[in-house]
């Protein structure tokens with residue numbers, strides 16, 4: 001079993017991962033990595049077909065997984081996601097939050113609010129439901145996906161930057177509030193573009209600049225690192241970027 005705090009546990013521990021899309025995306029690769037580490041994965045996102053593909057790959061590789069369609073911004077969906085997962089959730093990862101670009105002068109109020117709902121508010125719902133299940137057992141790990149936006153505002157990205165910064169400080173508050181209760185809350189700052197489907201479908205020539213794109217397996221390793229940390233040596237945050245990134 002992966003985590004030092006879990007050695008000796010007999011039943012299969014579970015991971016709930018929300019924000020899962022295409023195979024070459026962070027969400028799908030997080031599911032596959034933690035399945036290889038021996039967790040039973042509840043694969044969640046809005047598109048059944050994408051979730052089914054990830055579950056099928058995990059099962060083919062000998063792992064255990066199931067899908068659950070949920071919109072991260074819908075409170076009833078997130079409550080149902082955790083109710084359906086049942087007992088034994090040891091890891092919960094909030095990965096939803098696509099980039100929302102746009103200049104402030106031209107921005108609709110609804111666009112700004114929707115960005116905040118997916119990136120930040122959904123993180124609150126997800127974190128709260130995970131905590132409600134983990135705190136009684138005094139153990140569990142909750143991880144949030146951040147971006148360059150988590151740490152700085154940038155022209156043209158006000159909606160996304162403010163929402164990711166909100167998610168980061170929410171995660172930090174959660175870490176301080178529930179660390180003493182035995183819950184490890186962590187945040188991964190993905191500082192740059194990911195070498196995955198999102199970038200390659202938007203920028204067809206991205207493959208010729210691979211040295212500037214973050215390696216997905218390398219990012220996933222950060223989540224595994226946070227999950228396996230000893231409970232008397234916890235990190236809140238890991239930041240990752242390529243060697244070419246200006247920061």
Ligand SMILES: NC(=O)c1ccc[n+]([C@@H]2O[C@H](COP(=O)([O-])OP(=O)(O)OC[C@H]3O[C@@H](n4cnc5c(N)ncnc54)[C@H](OP(=O)(O)O)[C@@H]3O)[C@@H](O)[C@H]2O)c1
Pocket residue numbers: 018019020021022024025026027028044045046047050070071072073094095096097098099118122145146147148190191192193194195196198199
């Ligand atoms: N890609 C990058 O270059 C990059 C860079 C820095 C940080 N990040 C962060 O990495 C995370 C995403 O990783 P990724 O870009 O590799 O994408 P991904 O994990 O492949 O996909 C994330 C998936 O989340 C799902 N999703 C979106 N809104 C949702 C909602 N309201 N409820 C449930 N699921 C939802 C979407 O699938 P459905 O539409 O099928 O639901 C989407 O495909 C985000 O937190 C993002 O901010 C990405």
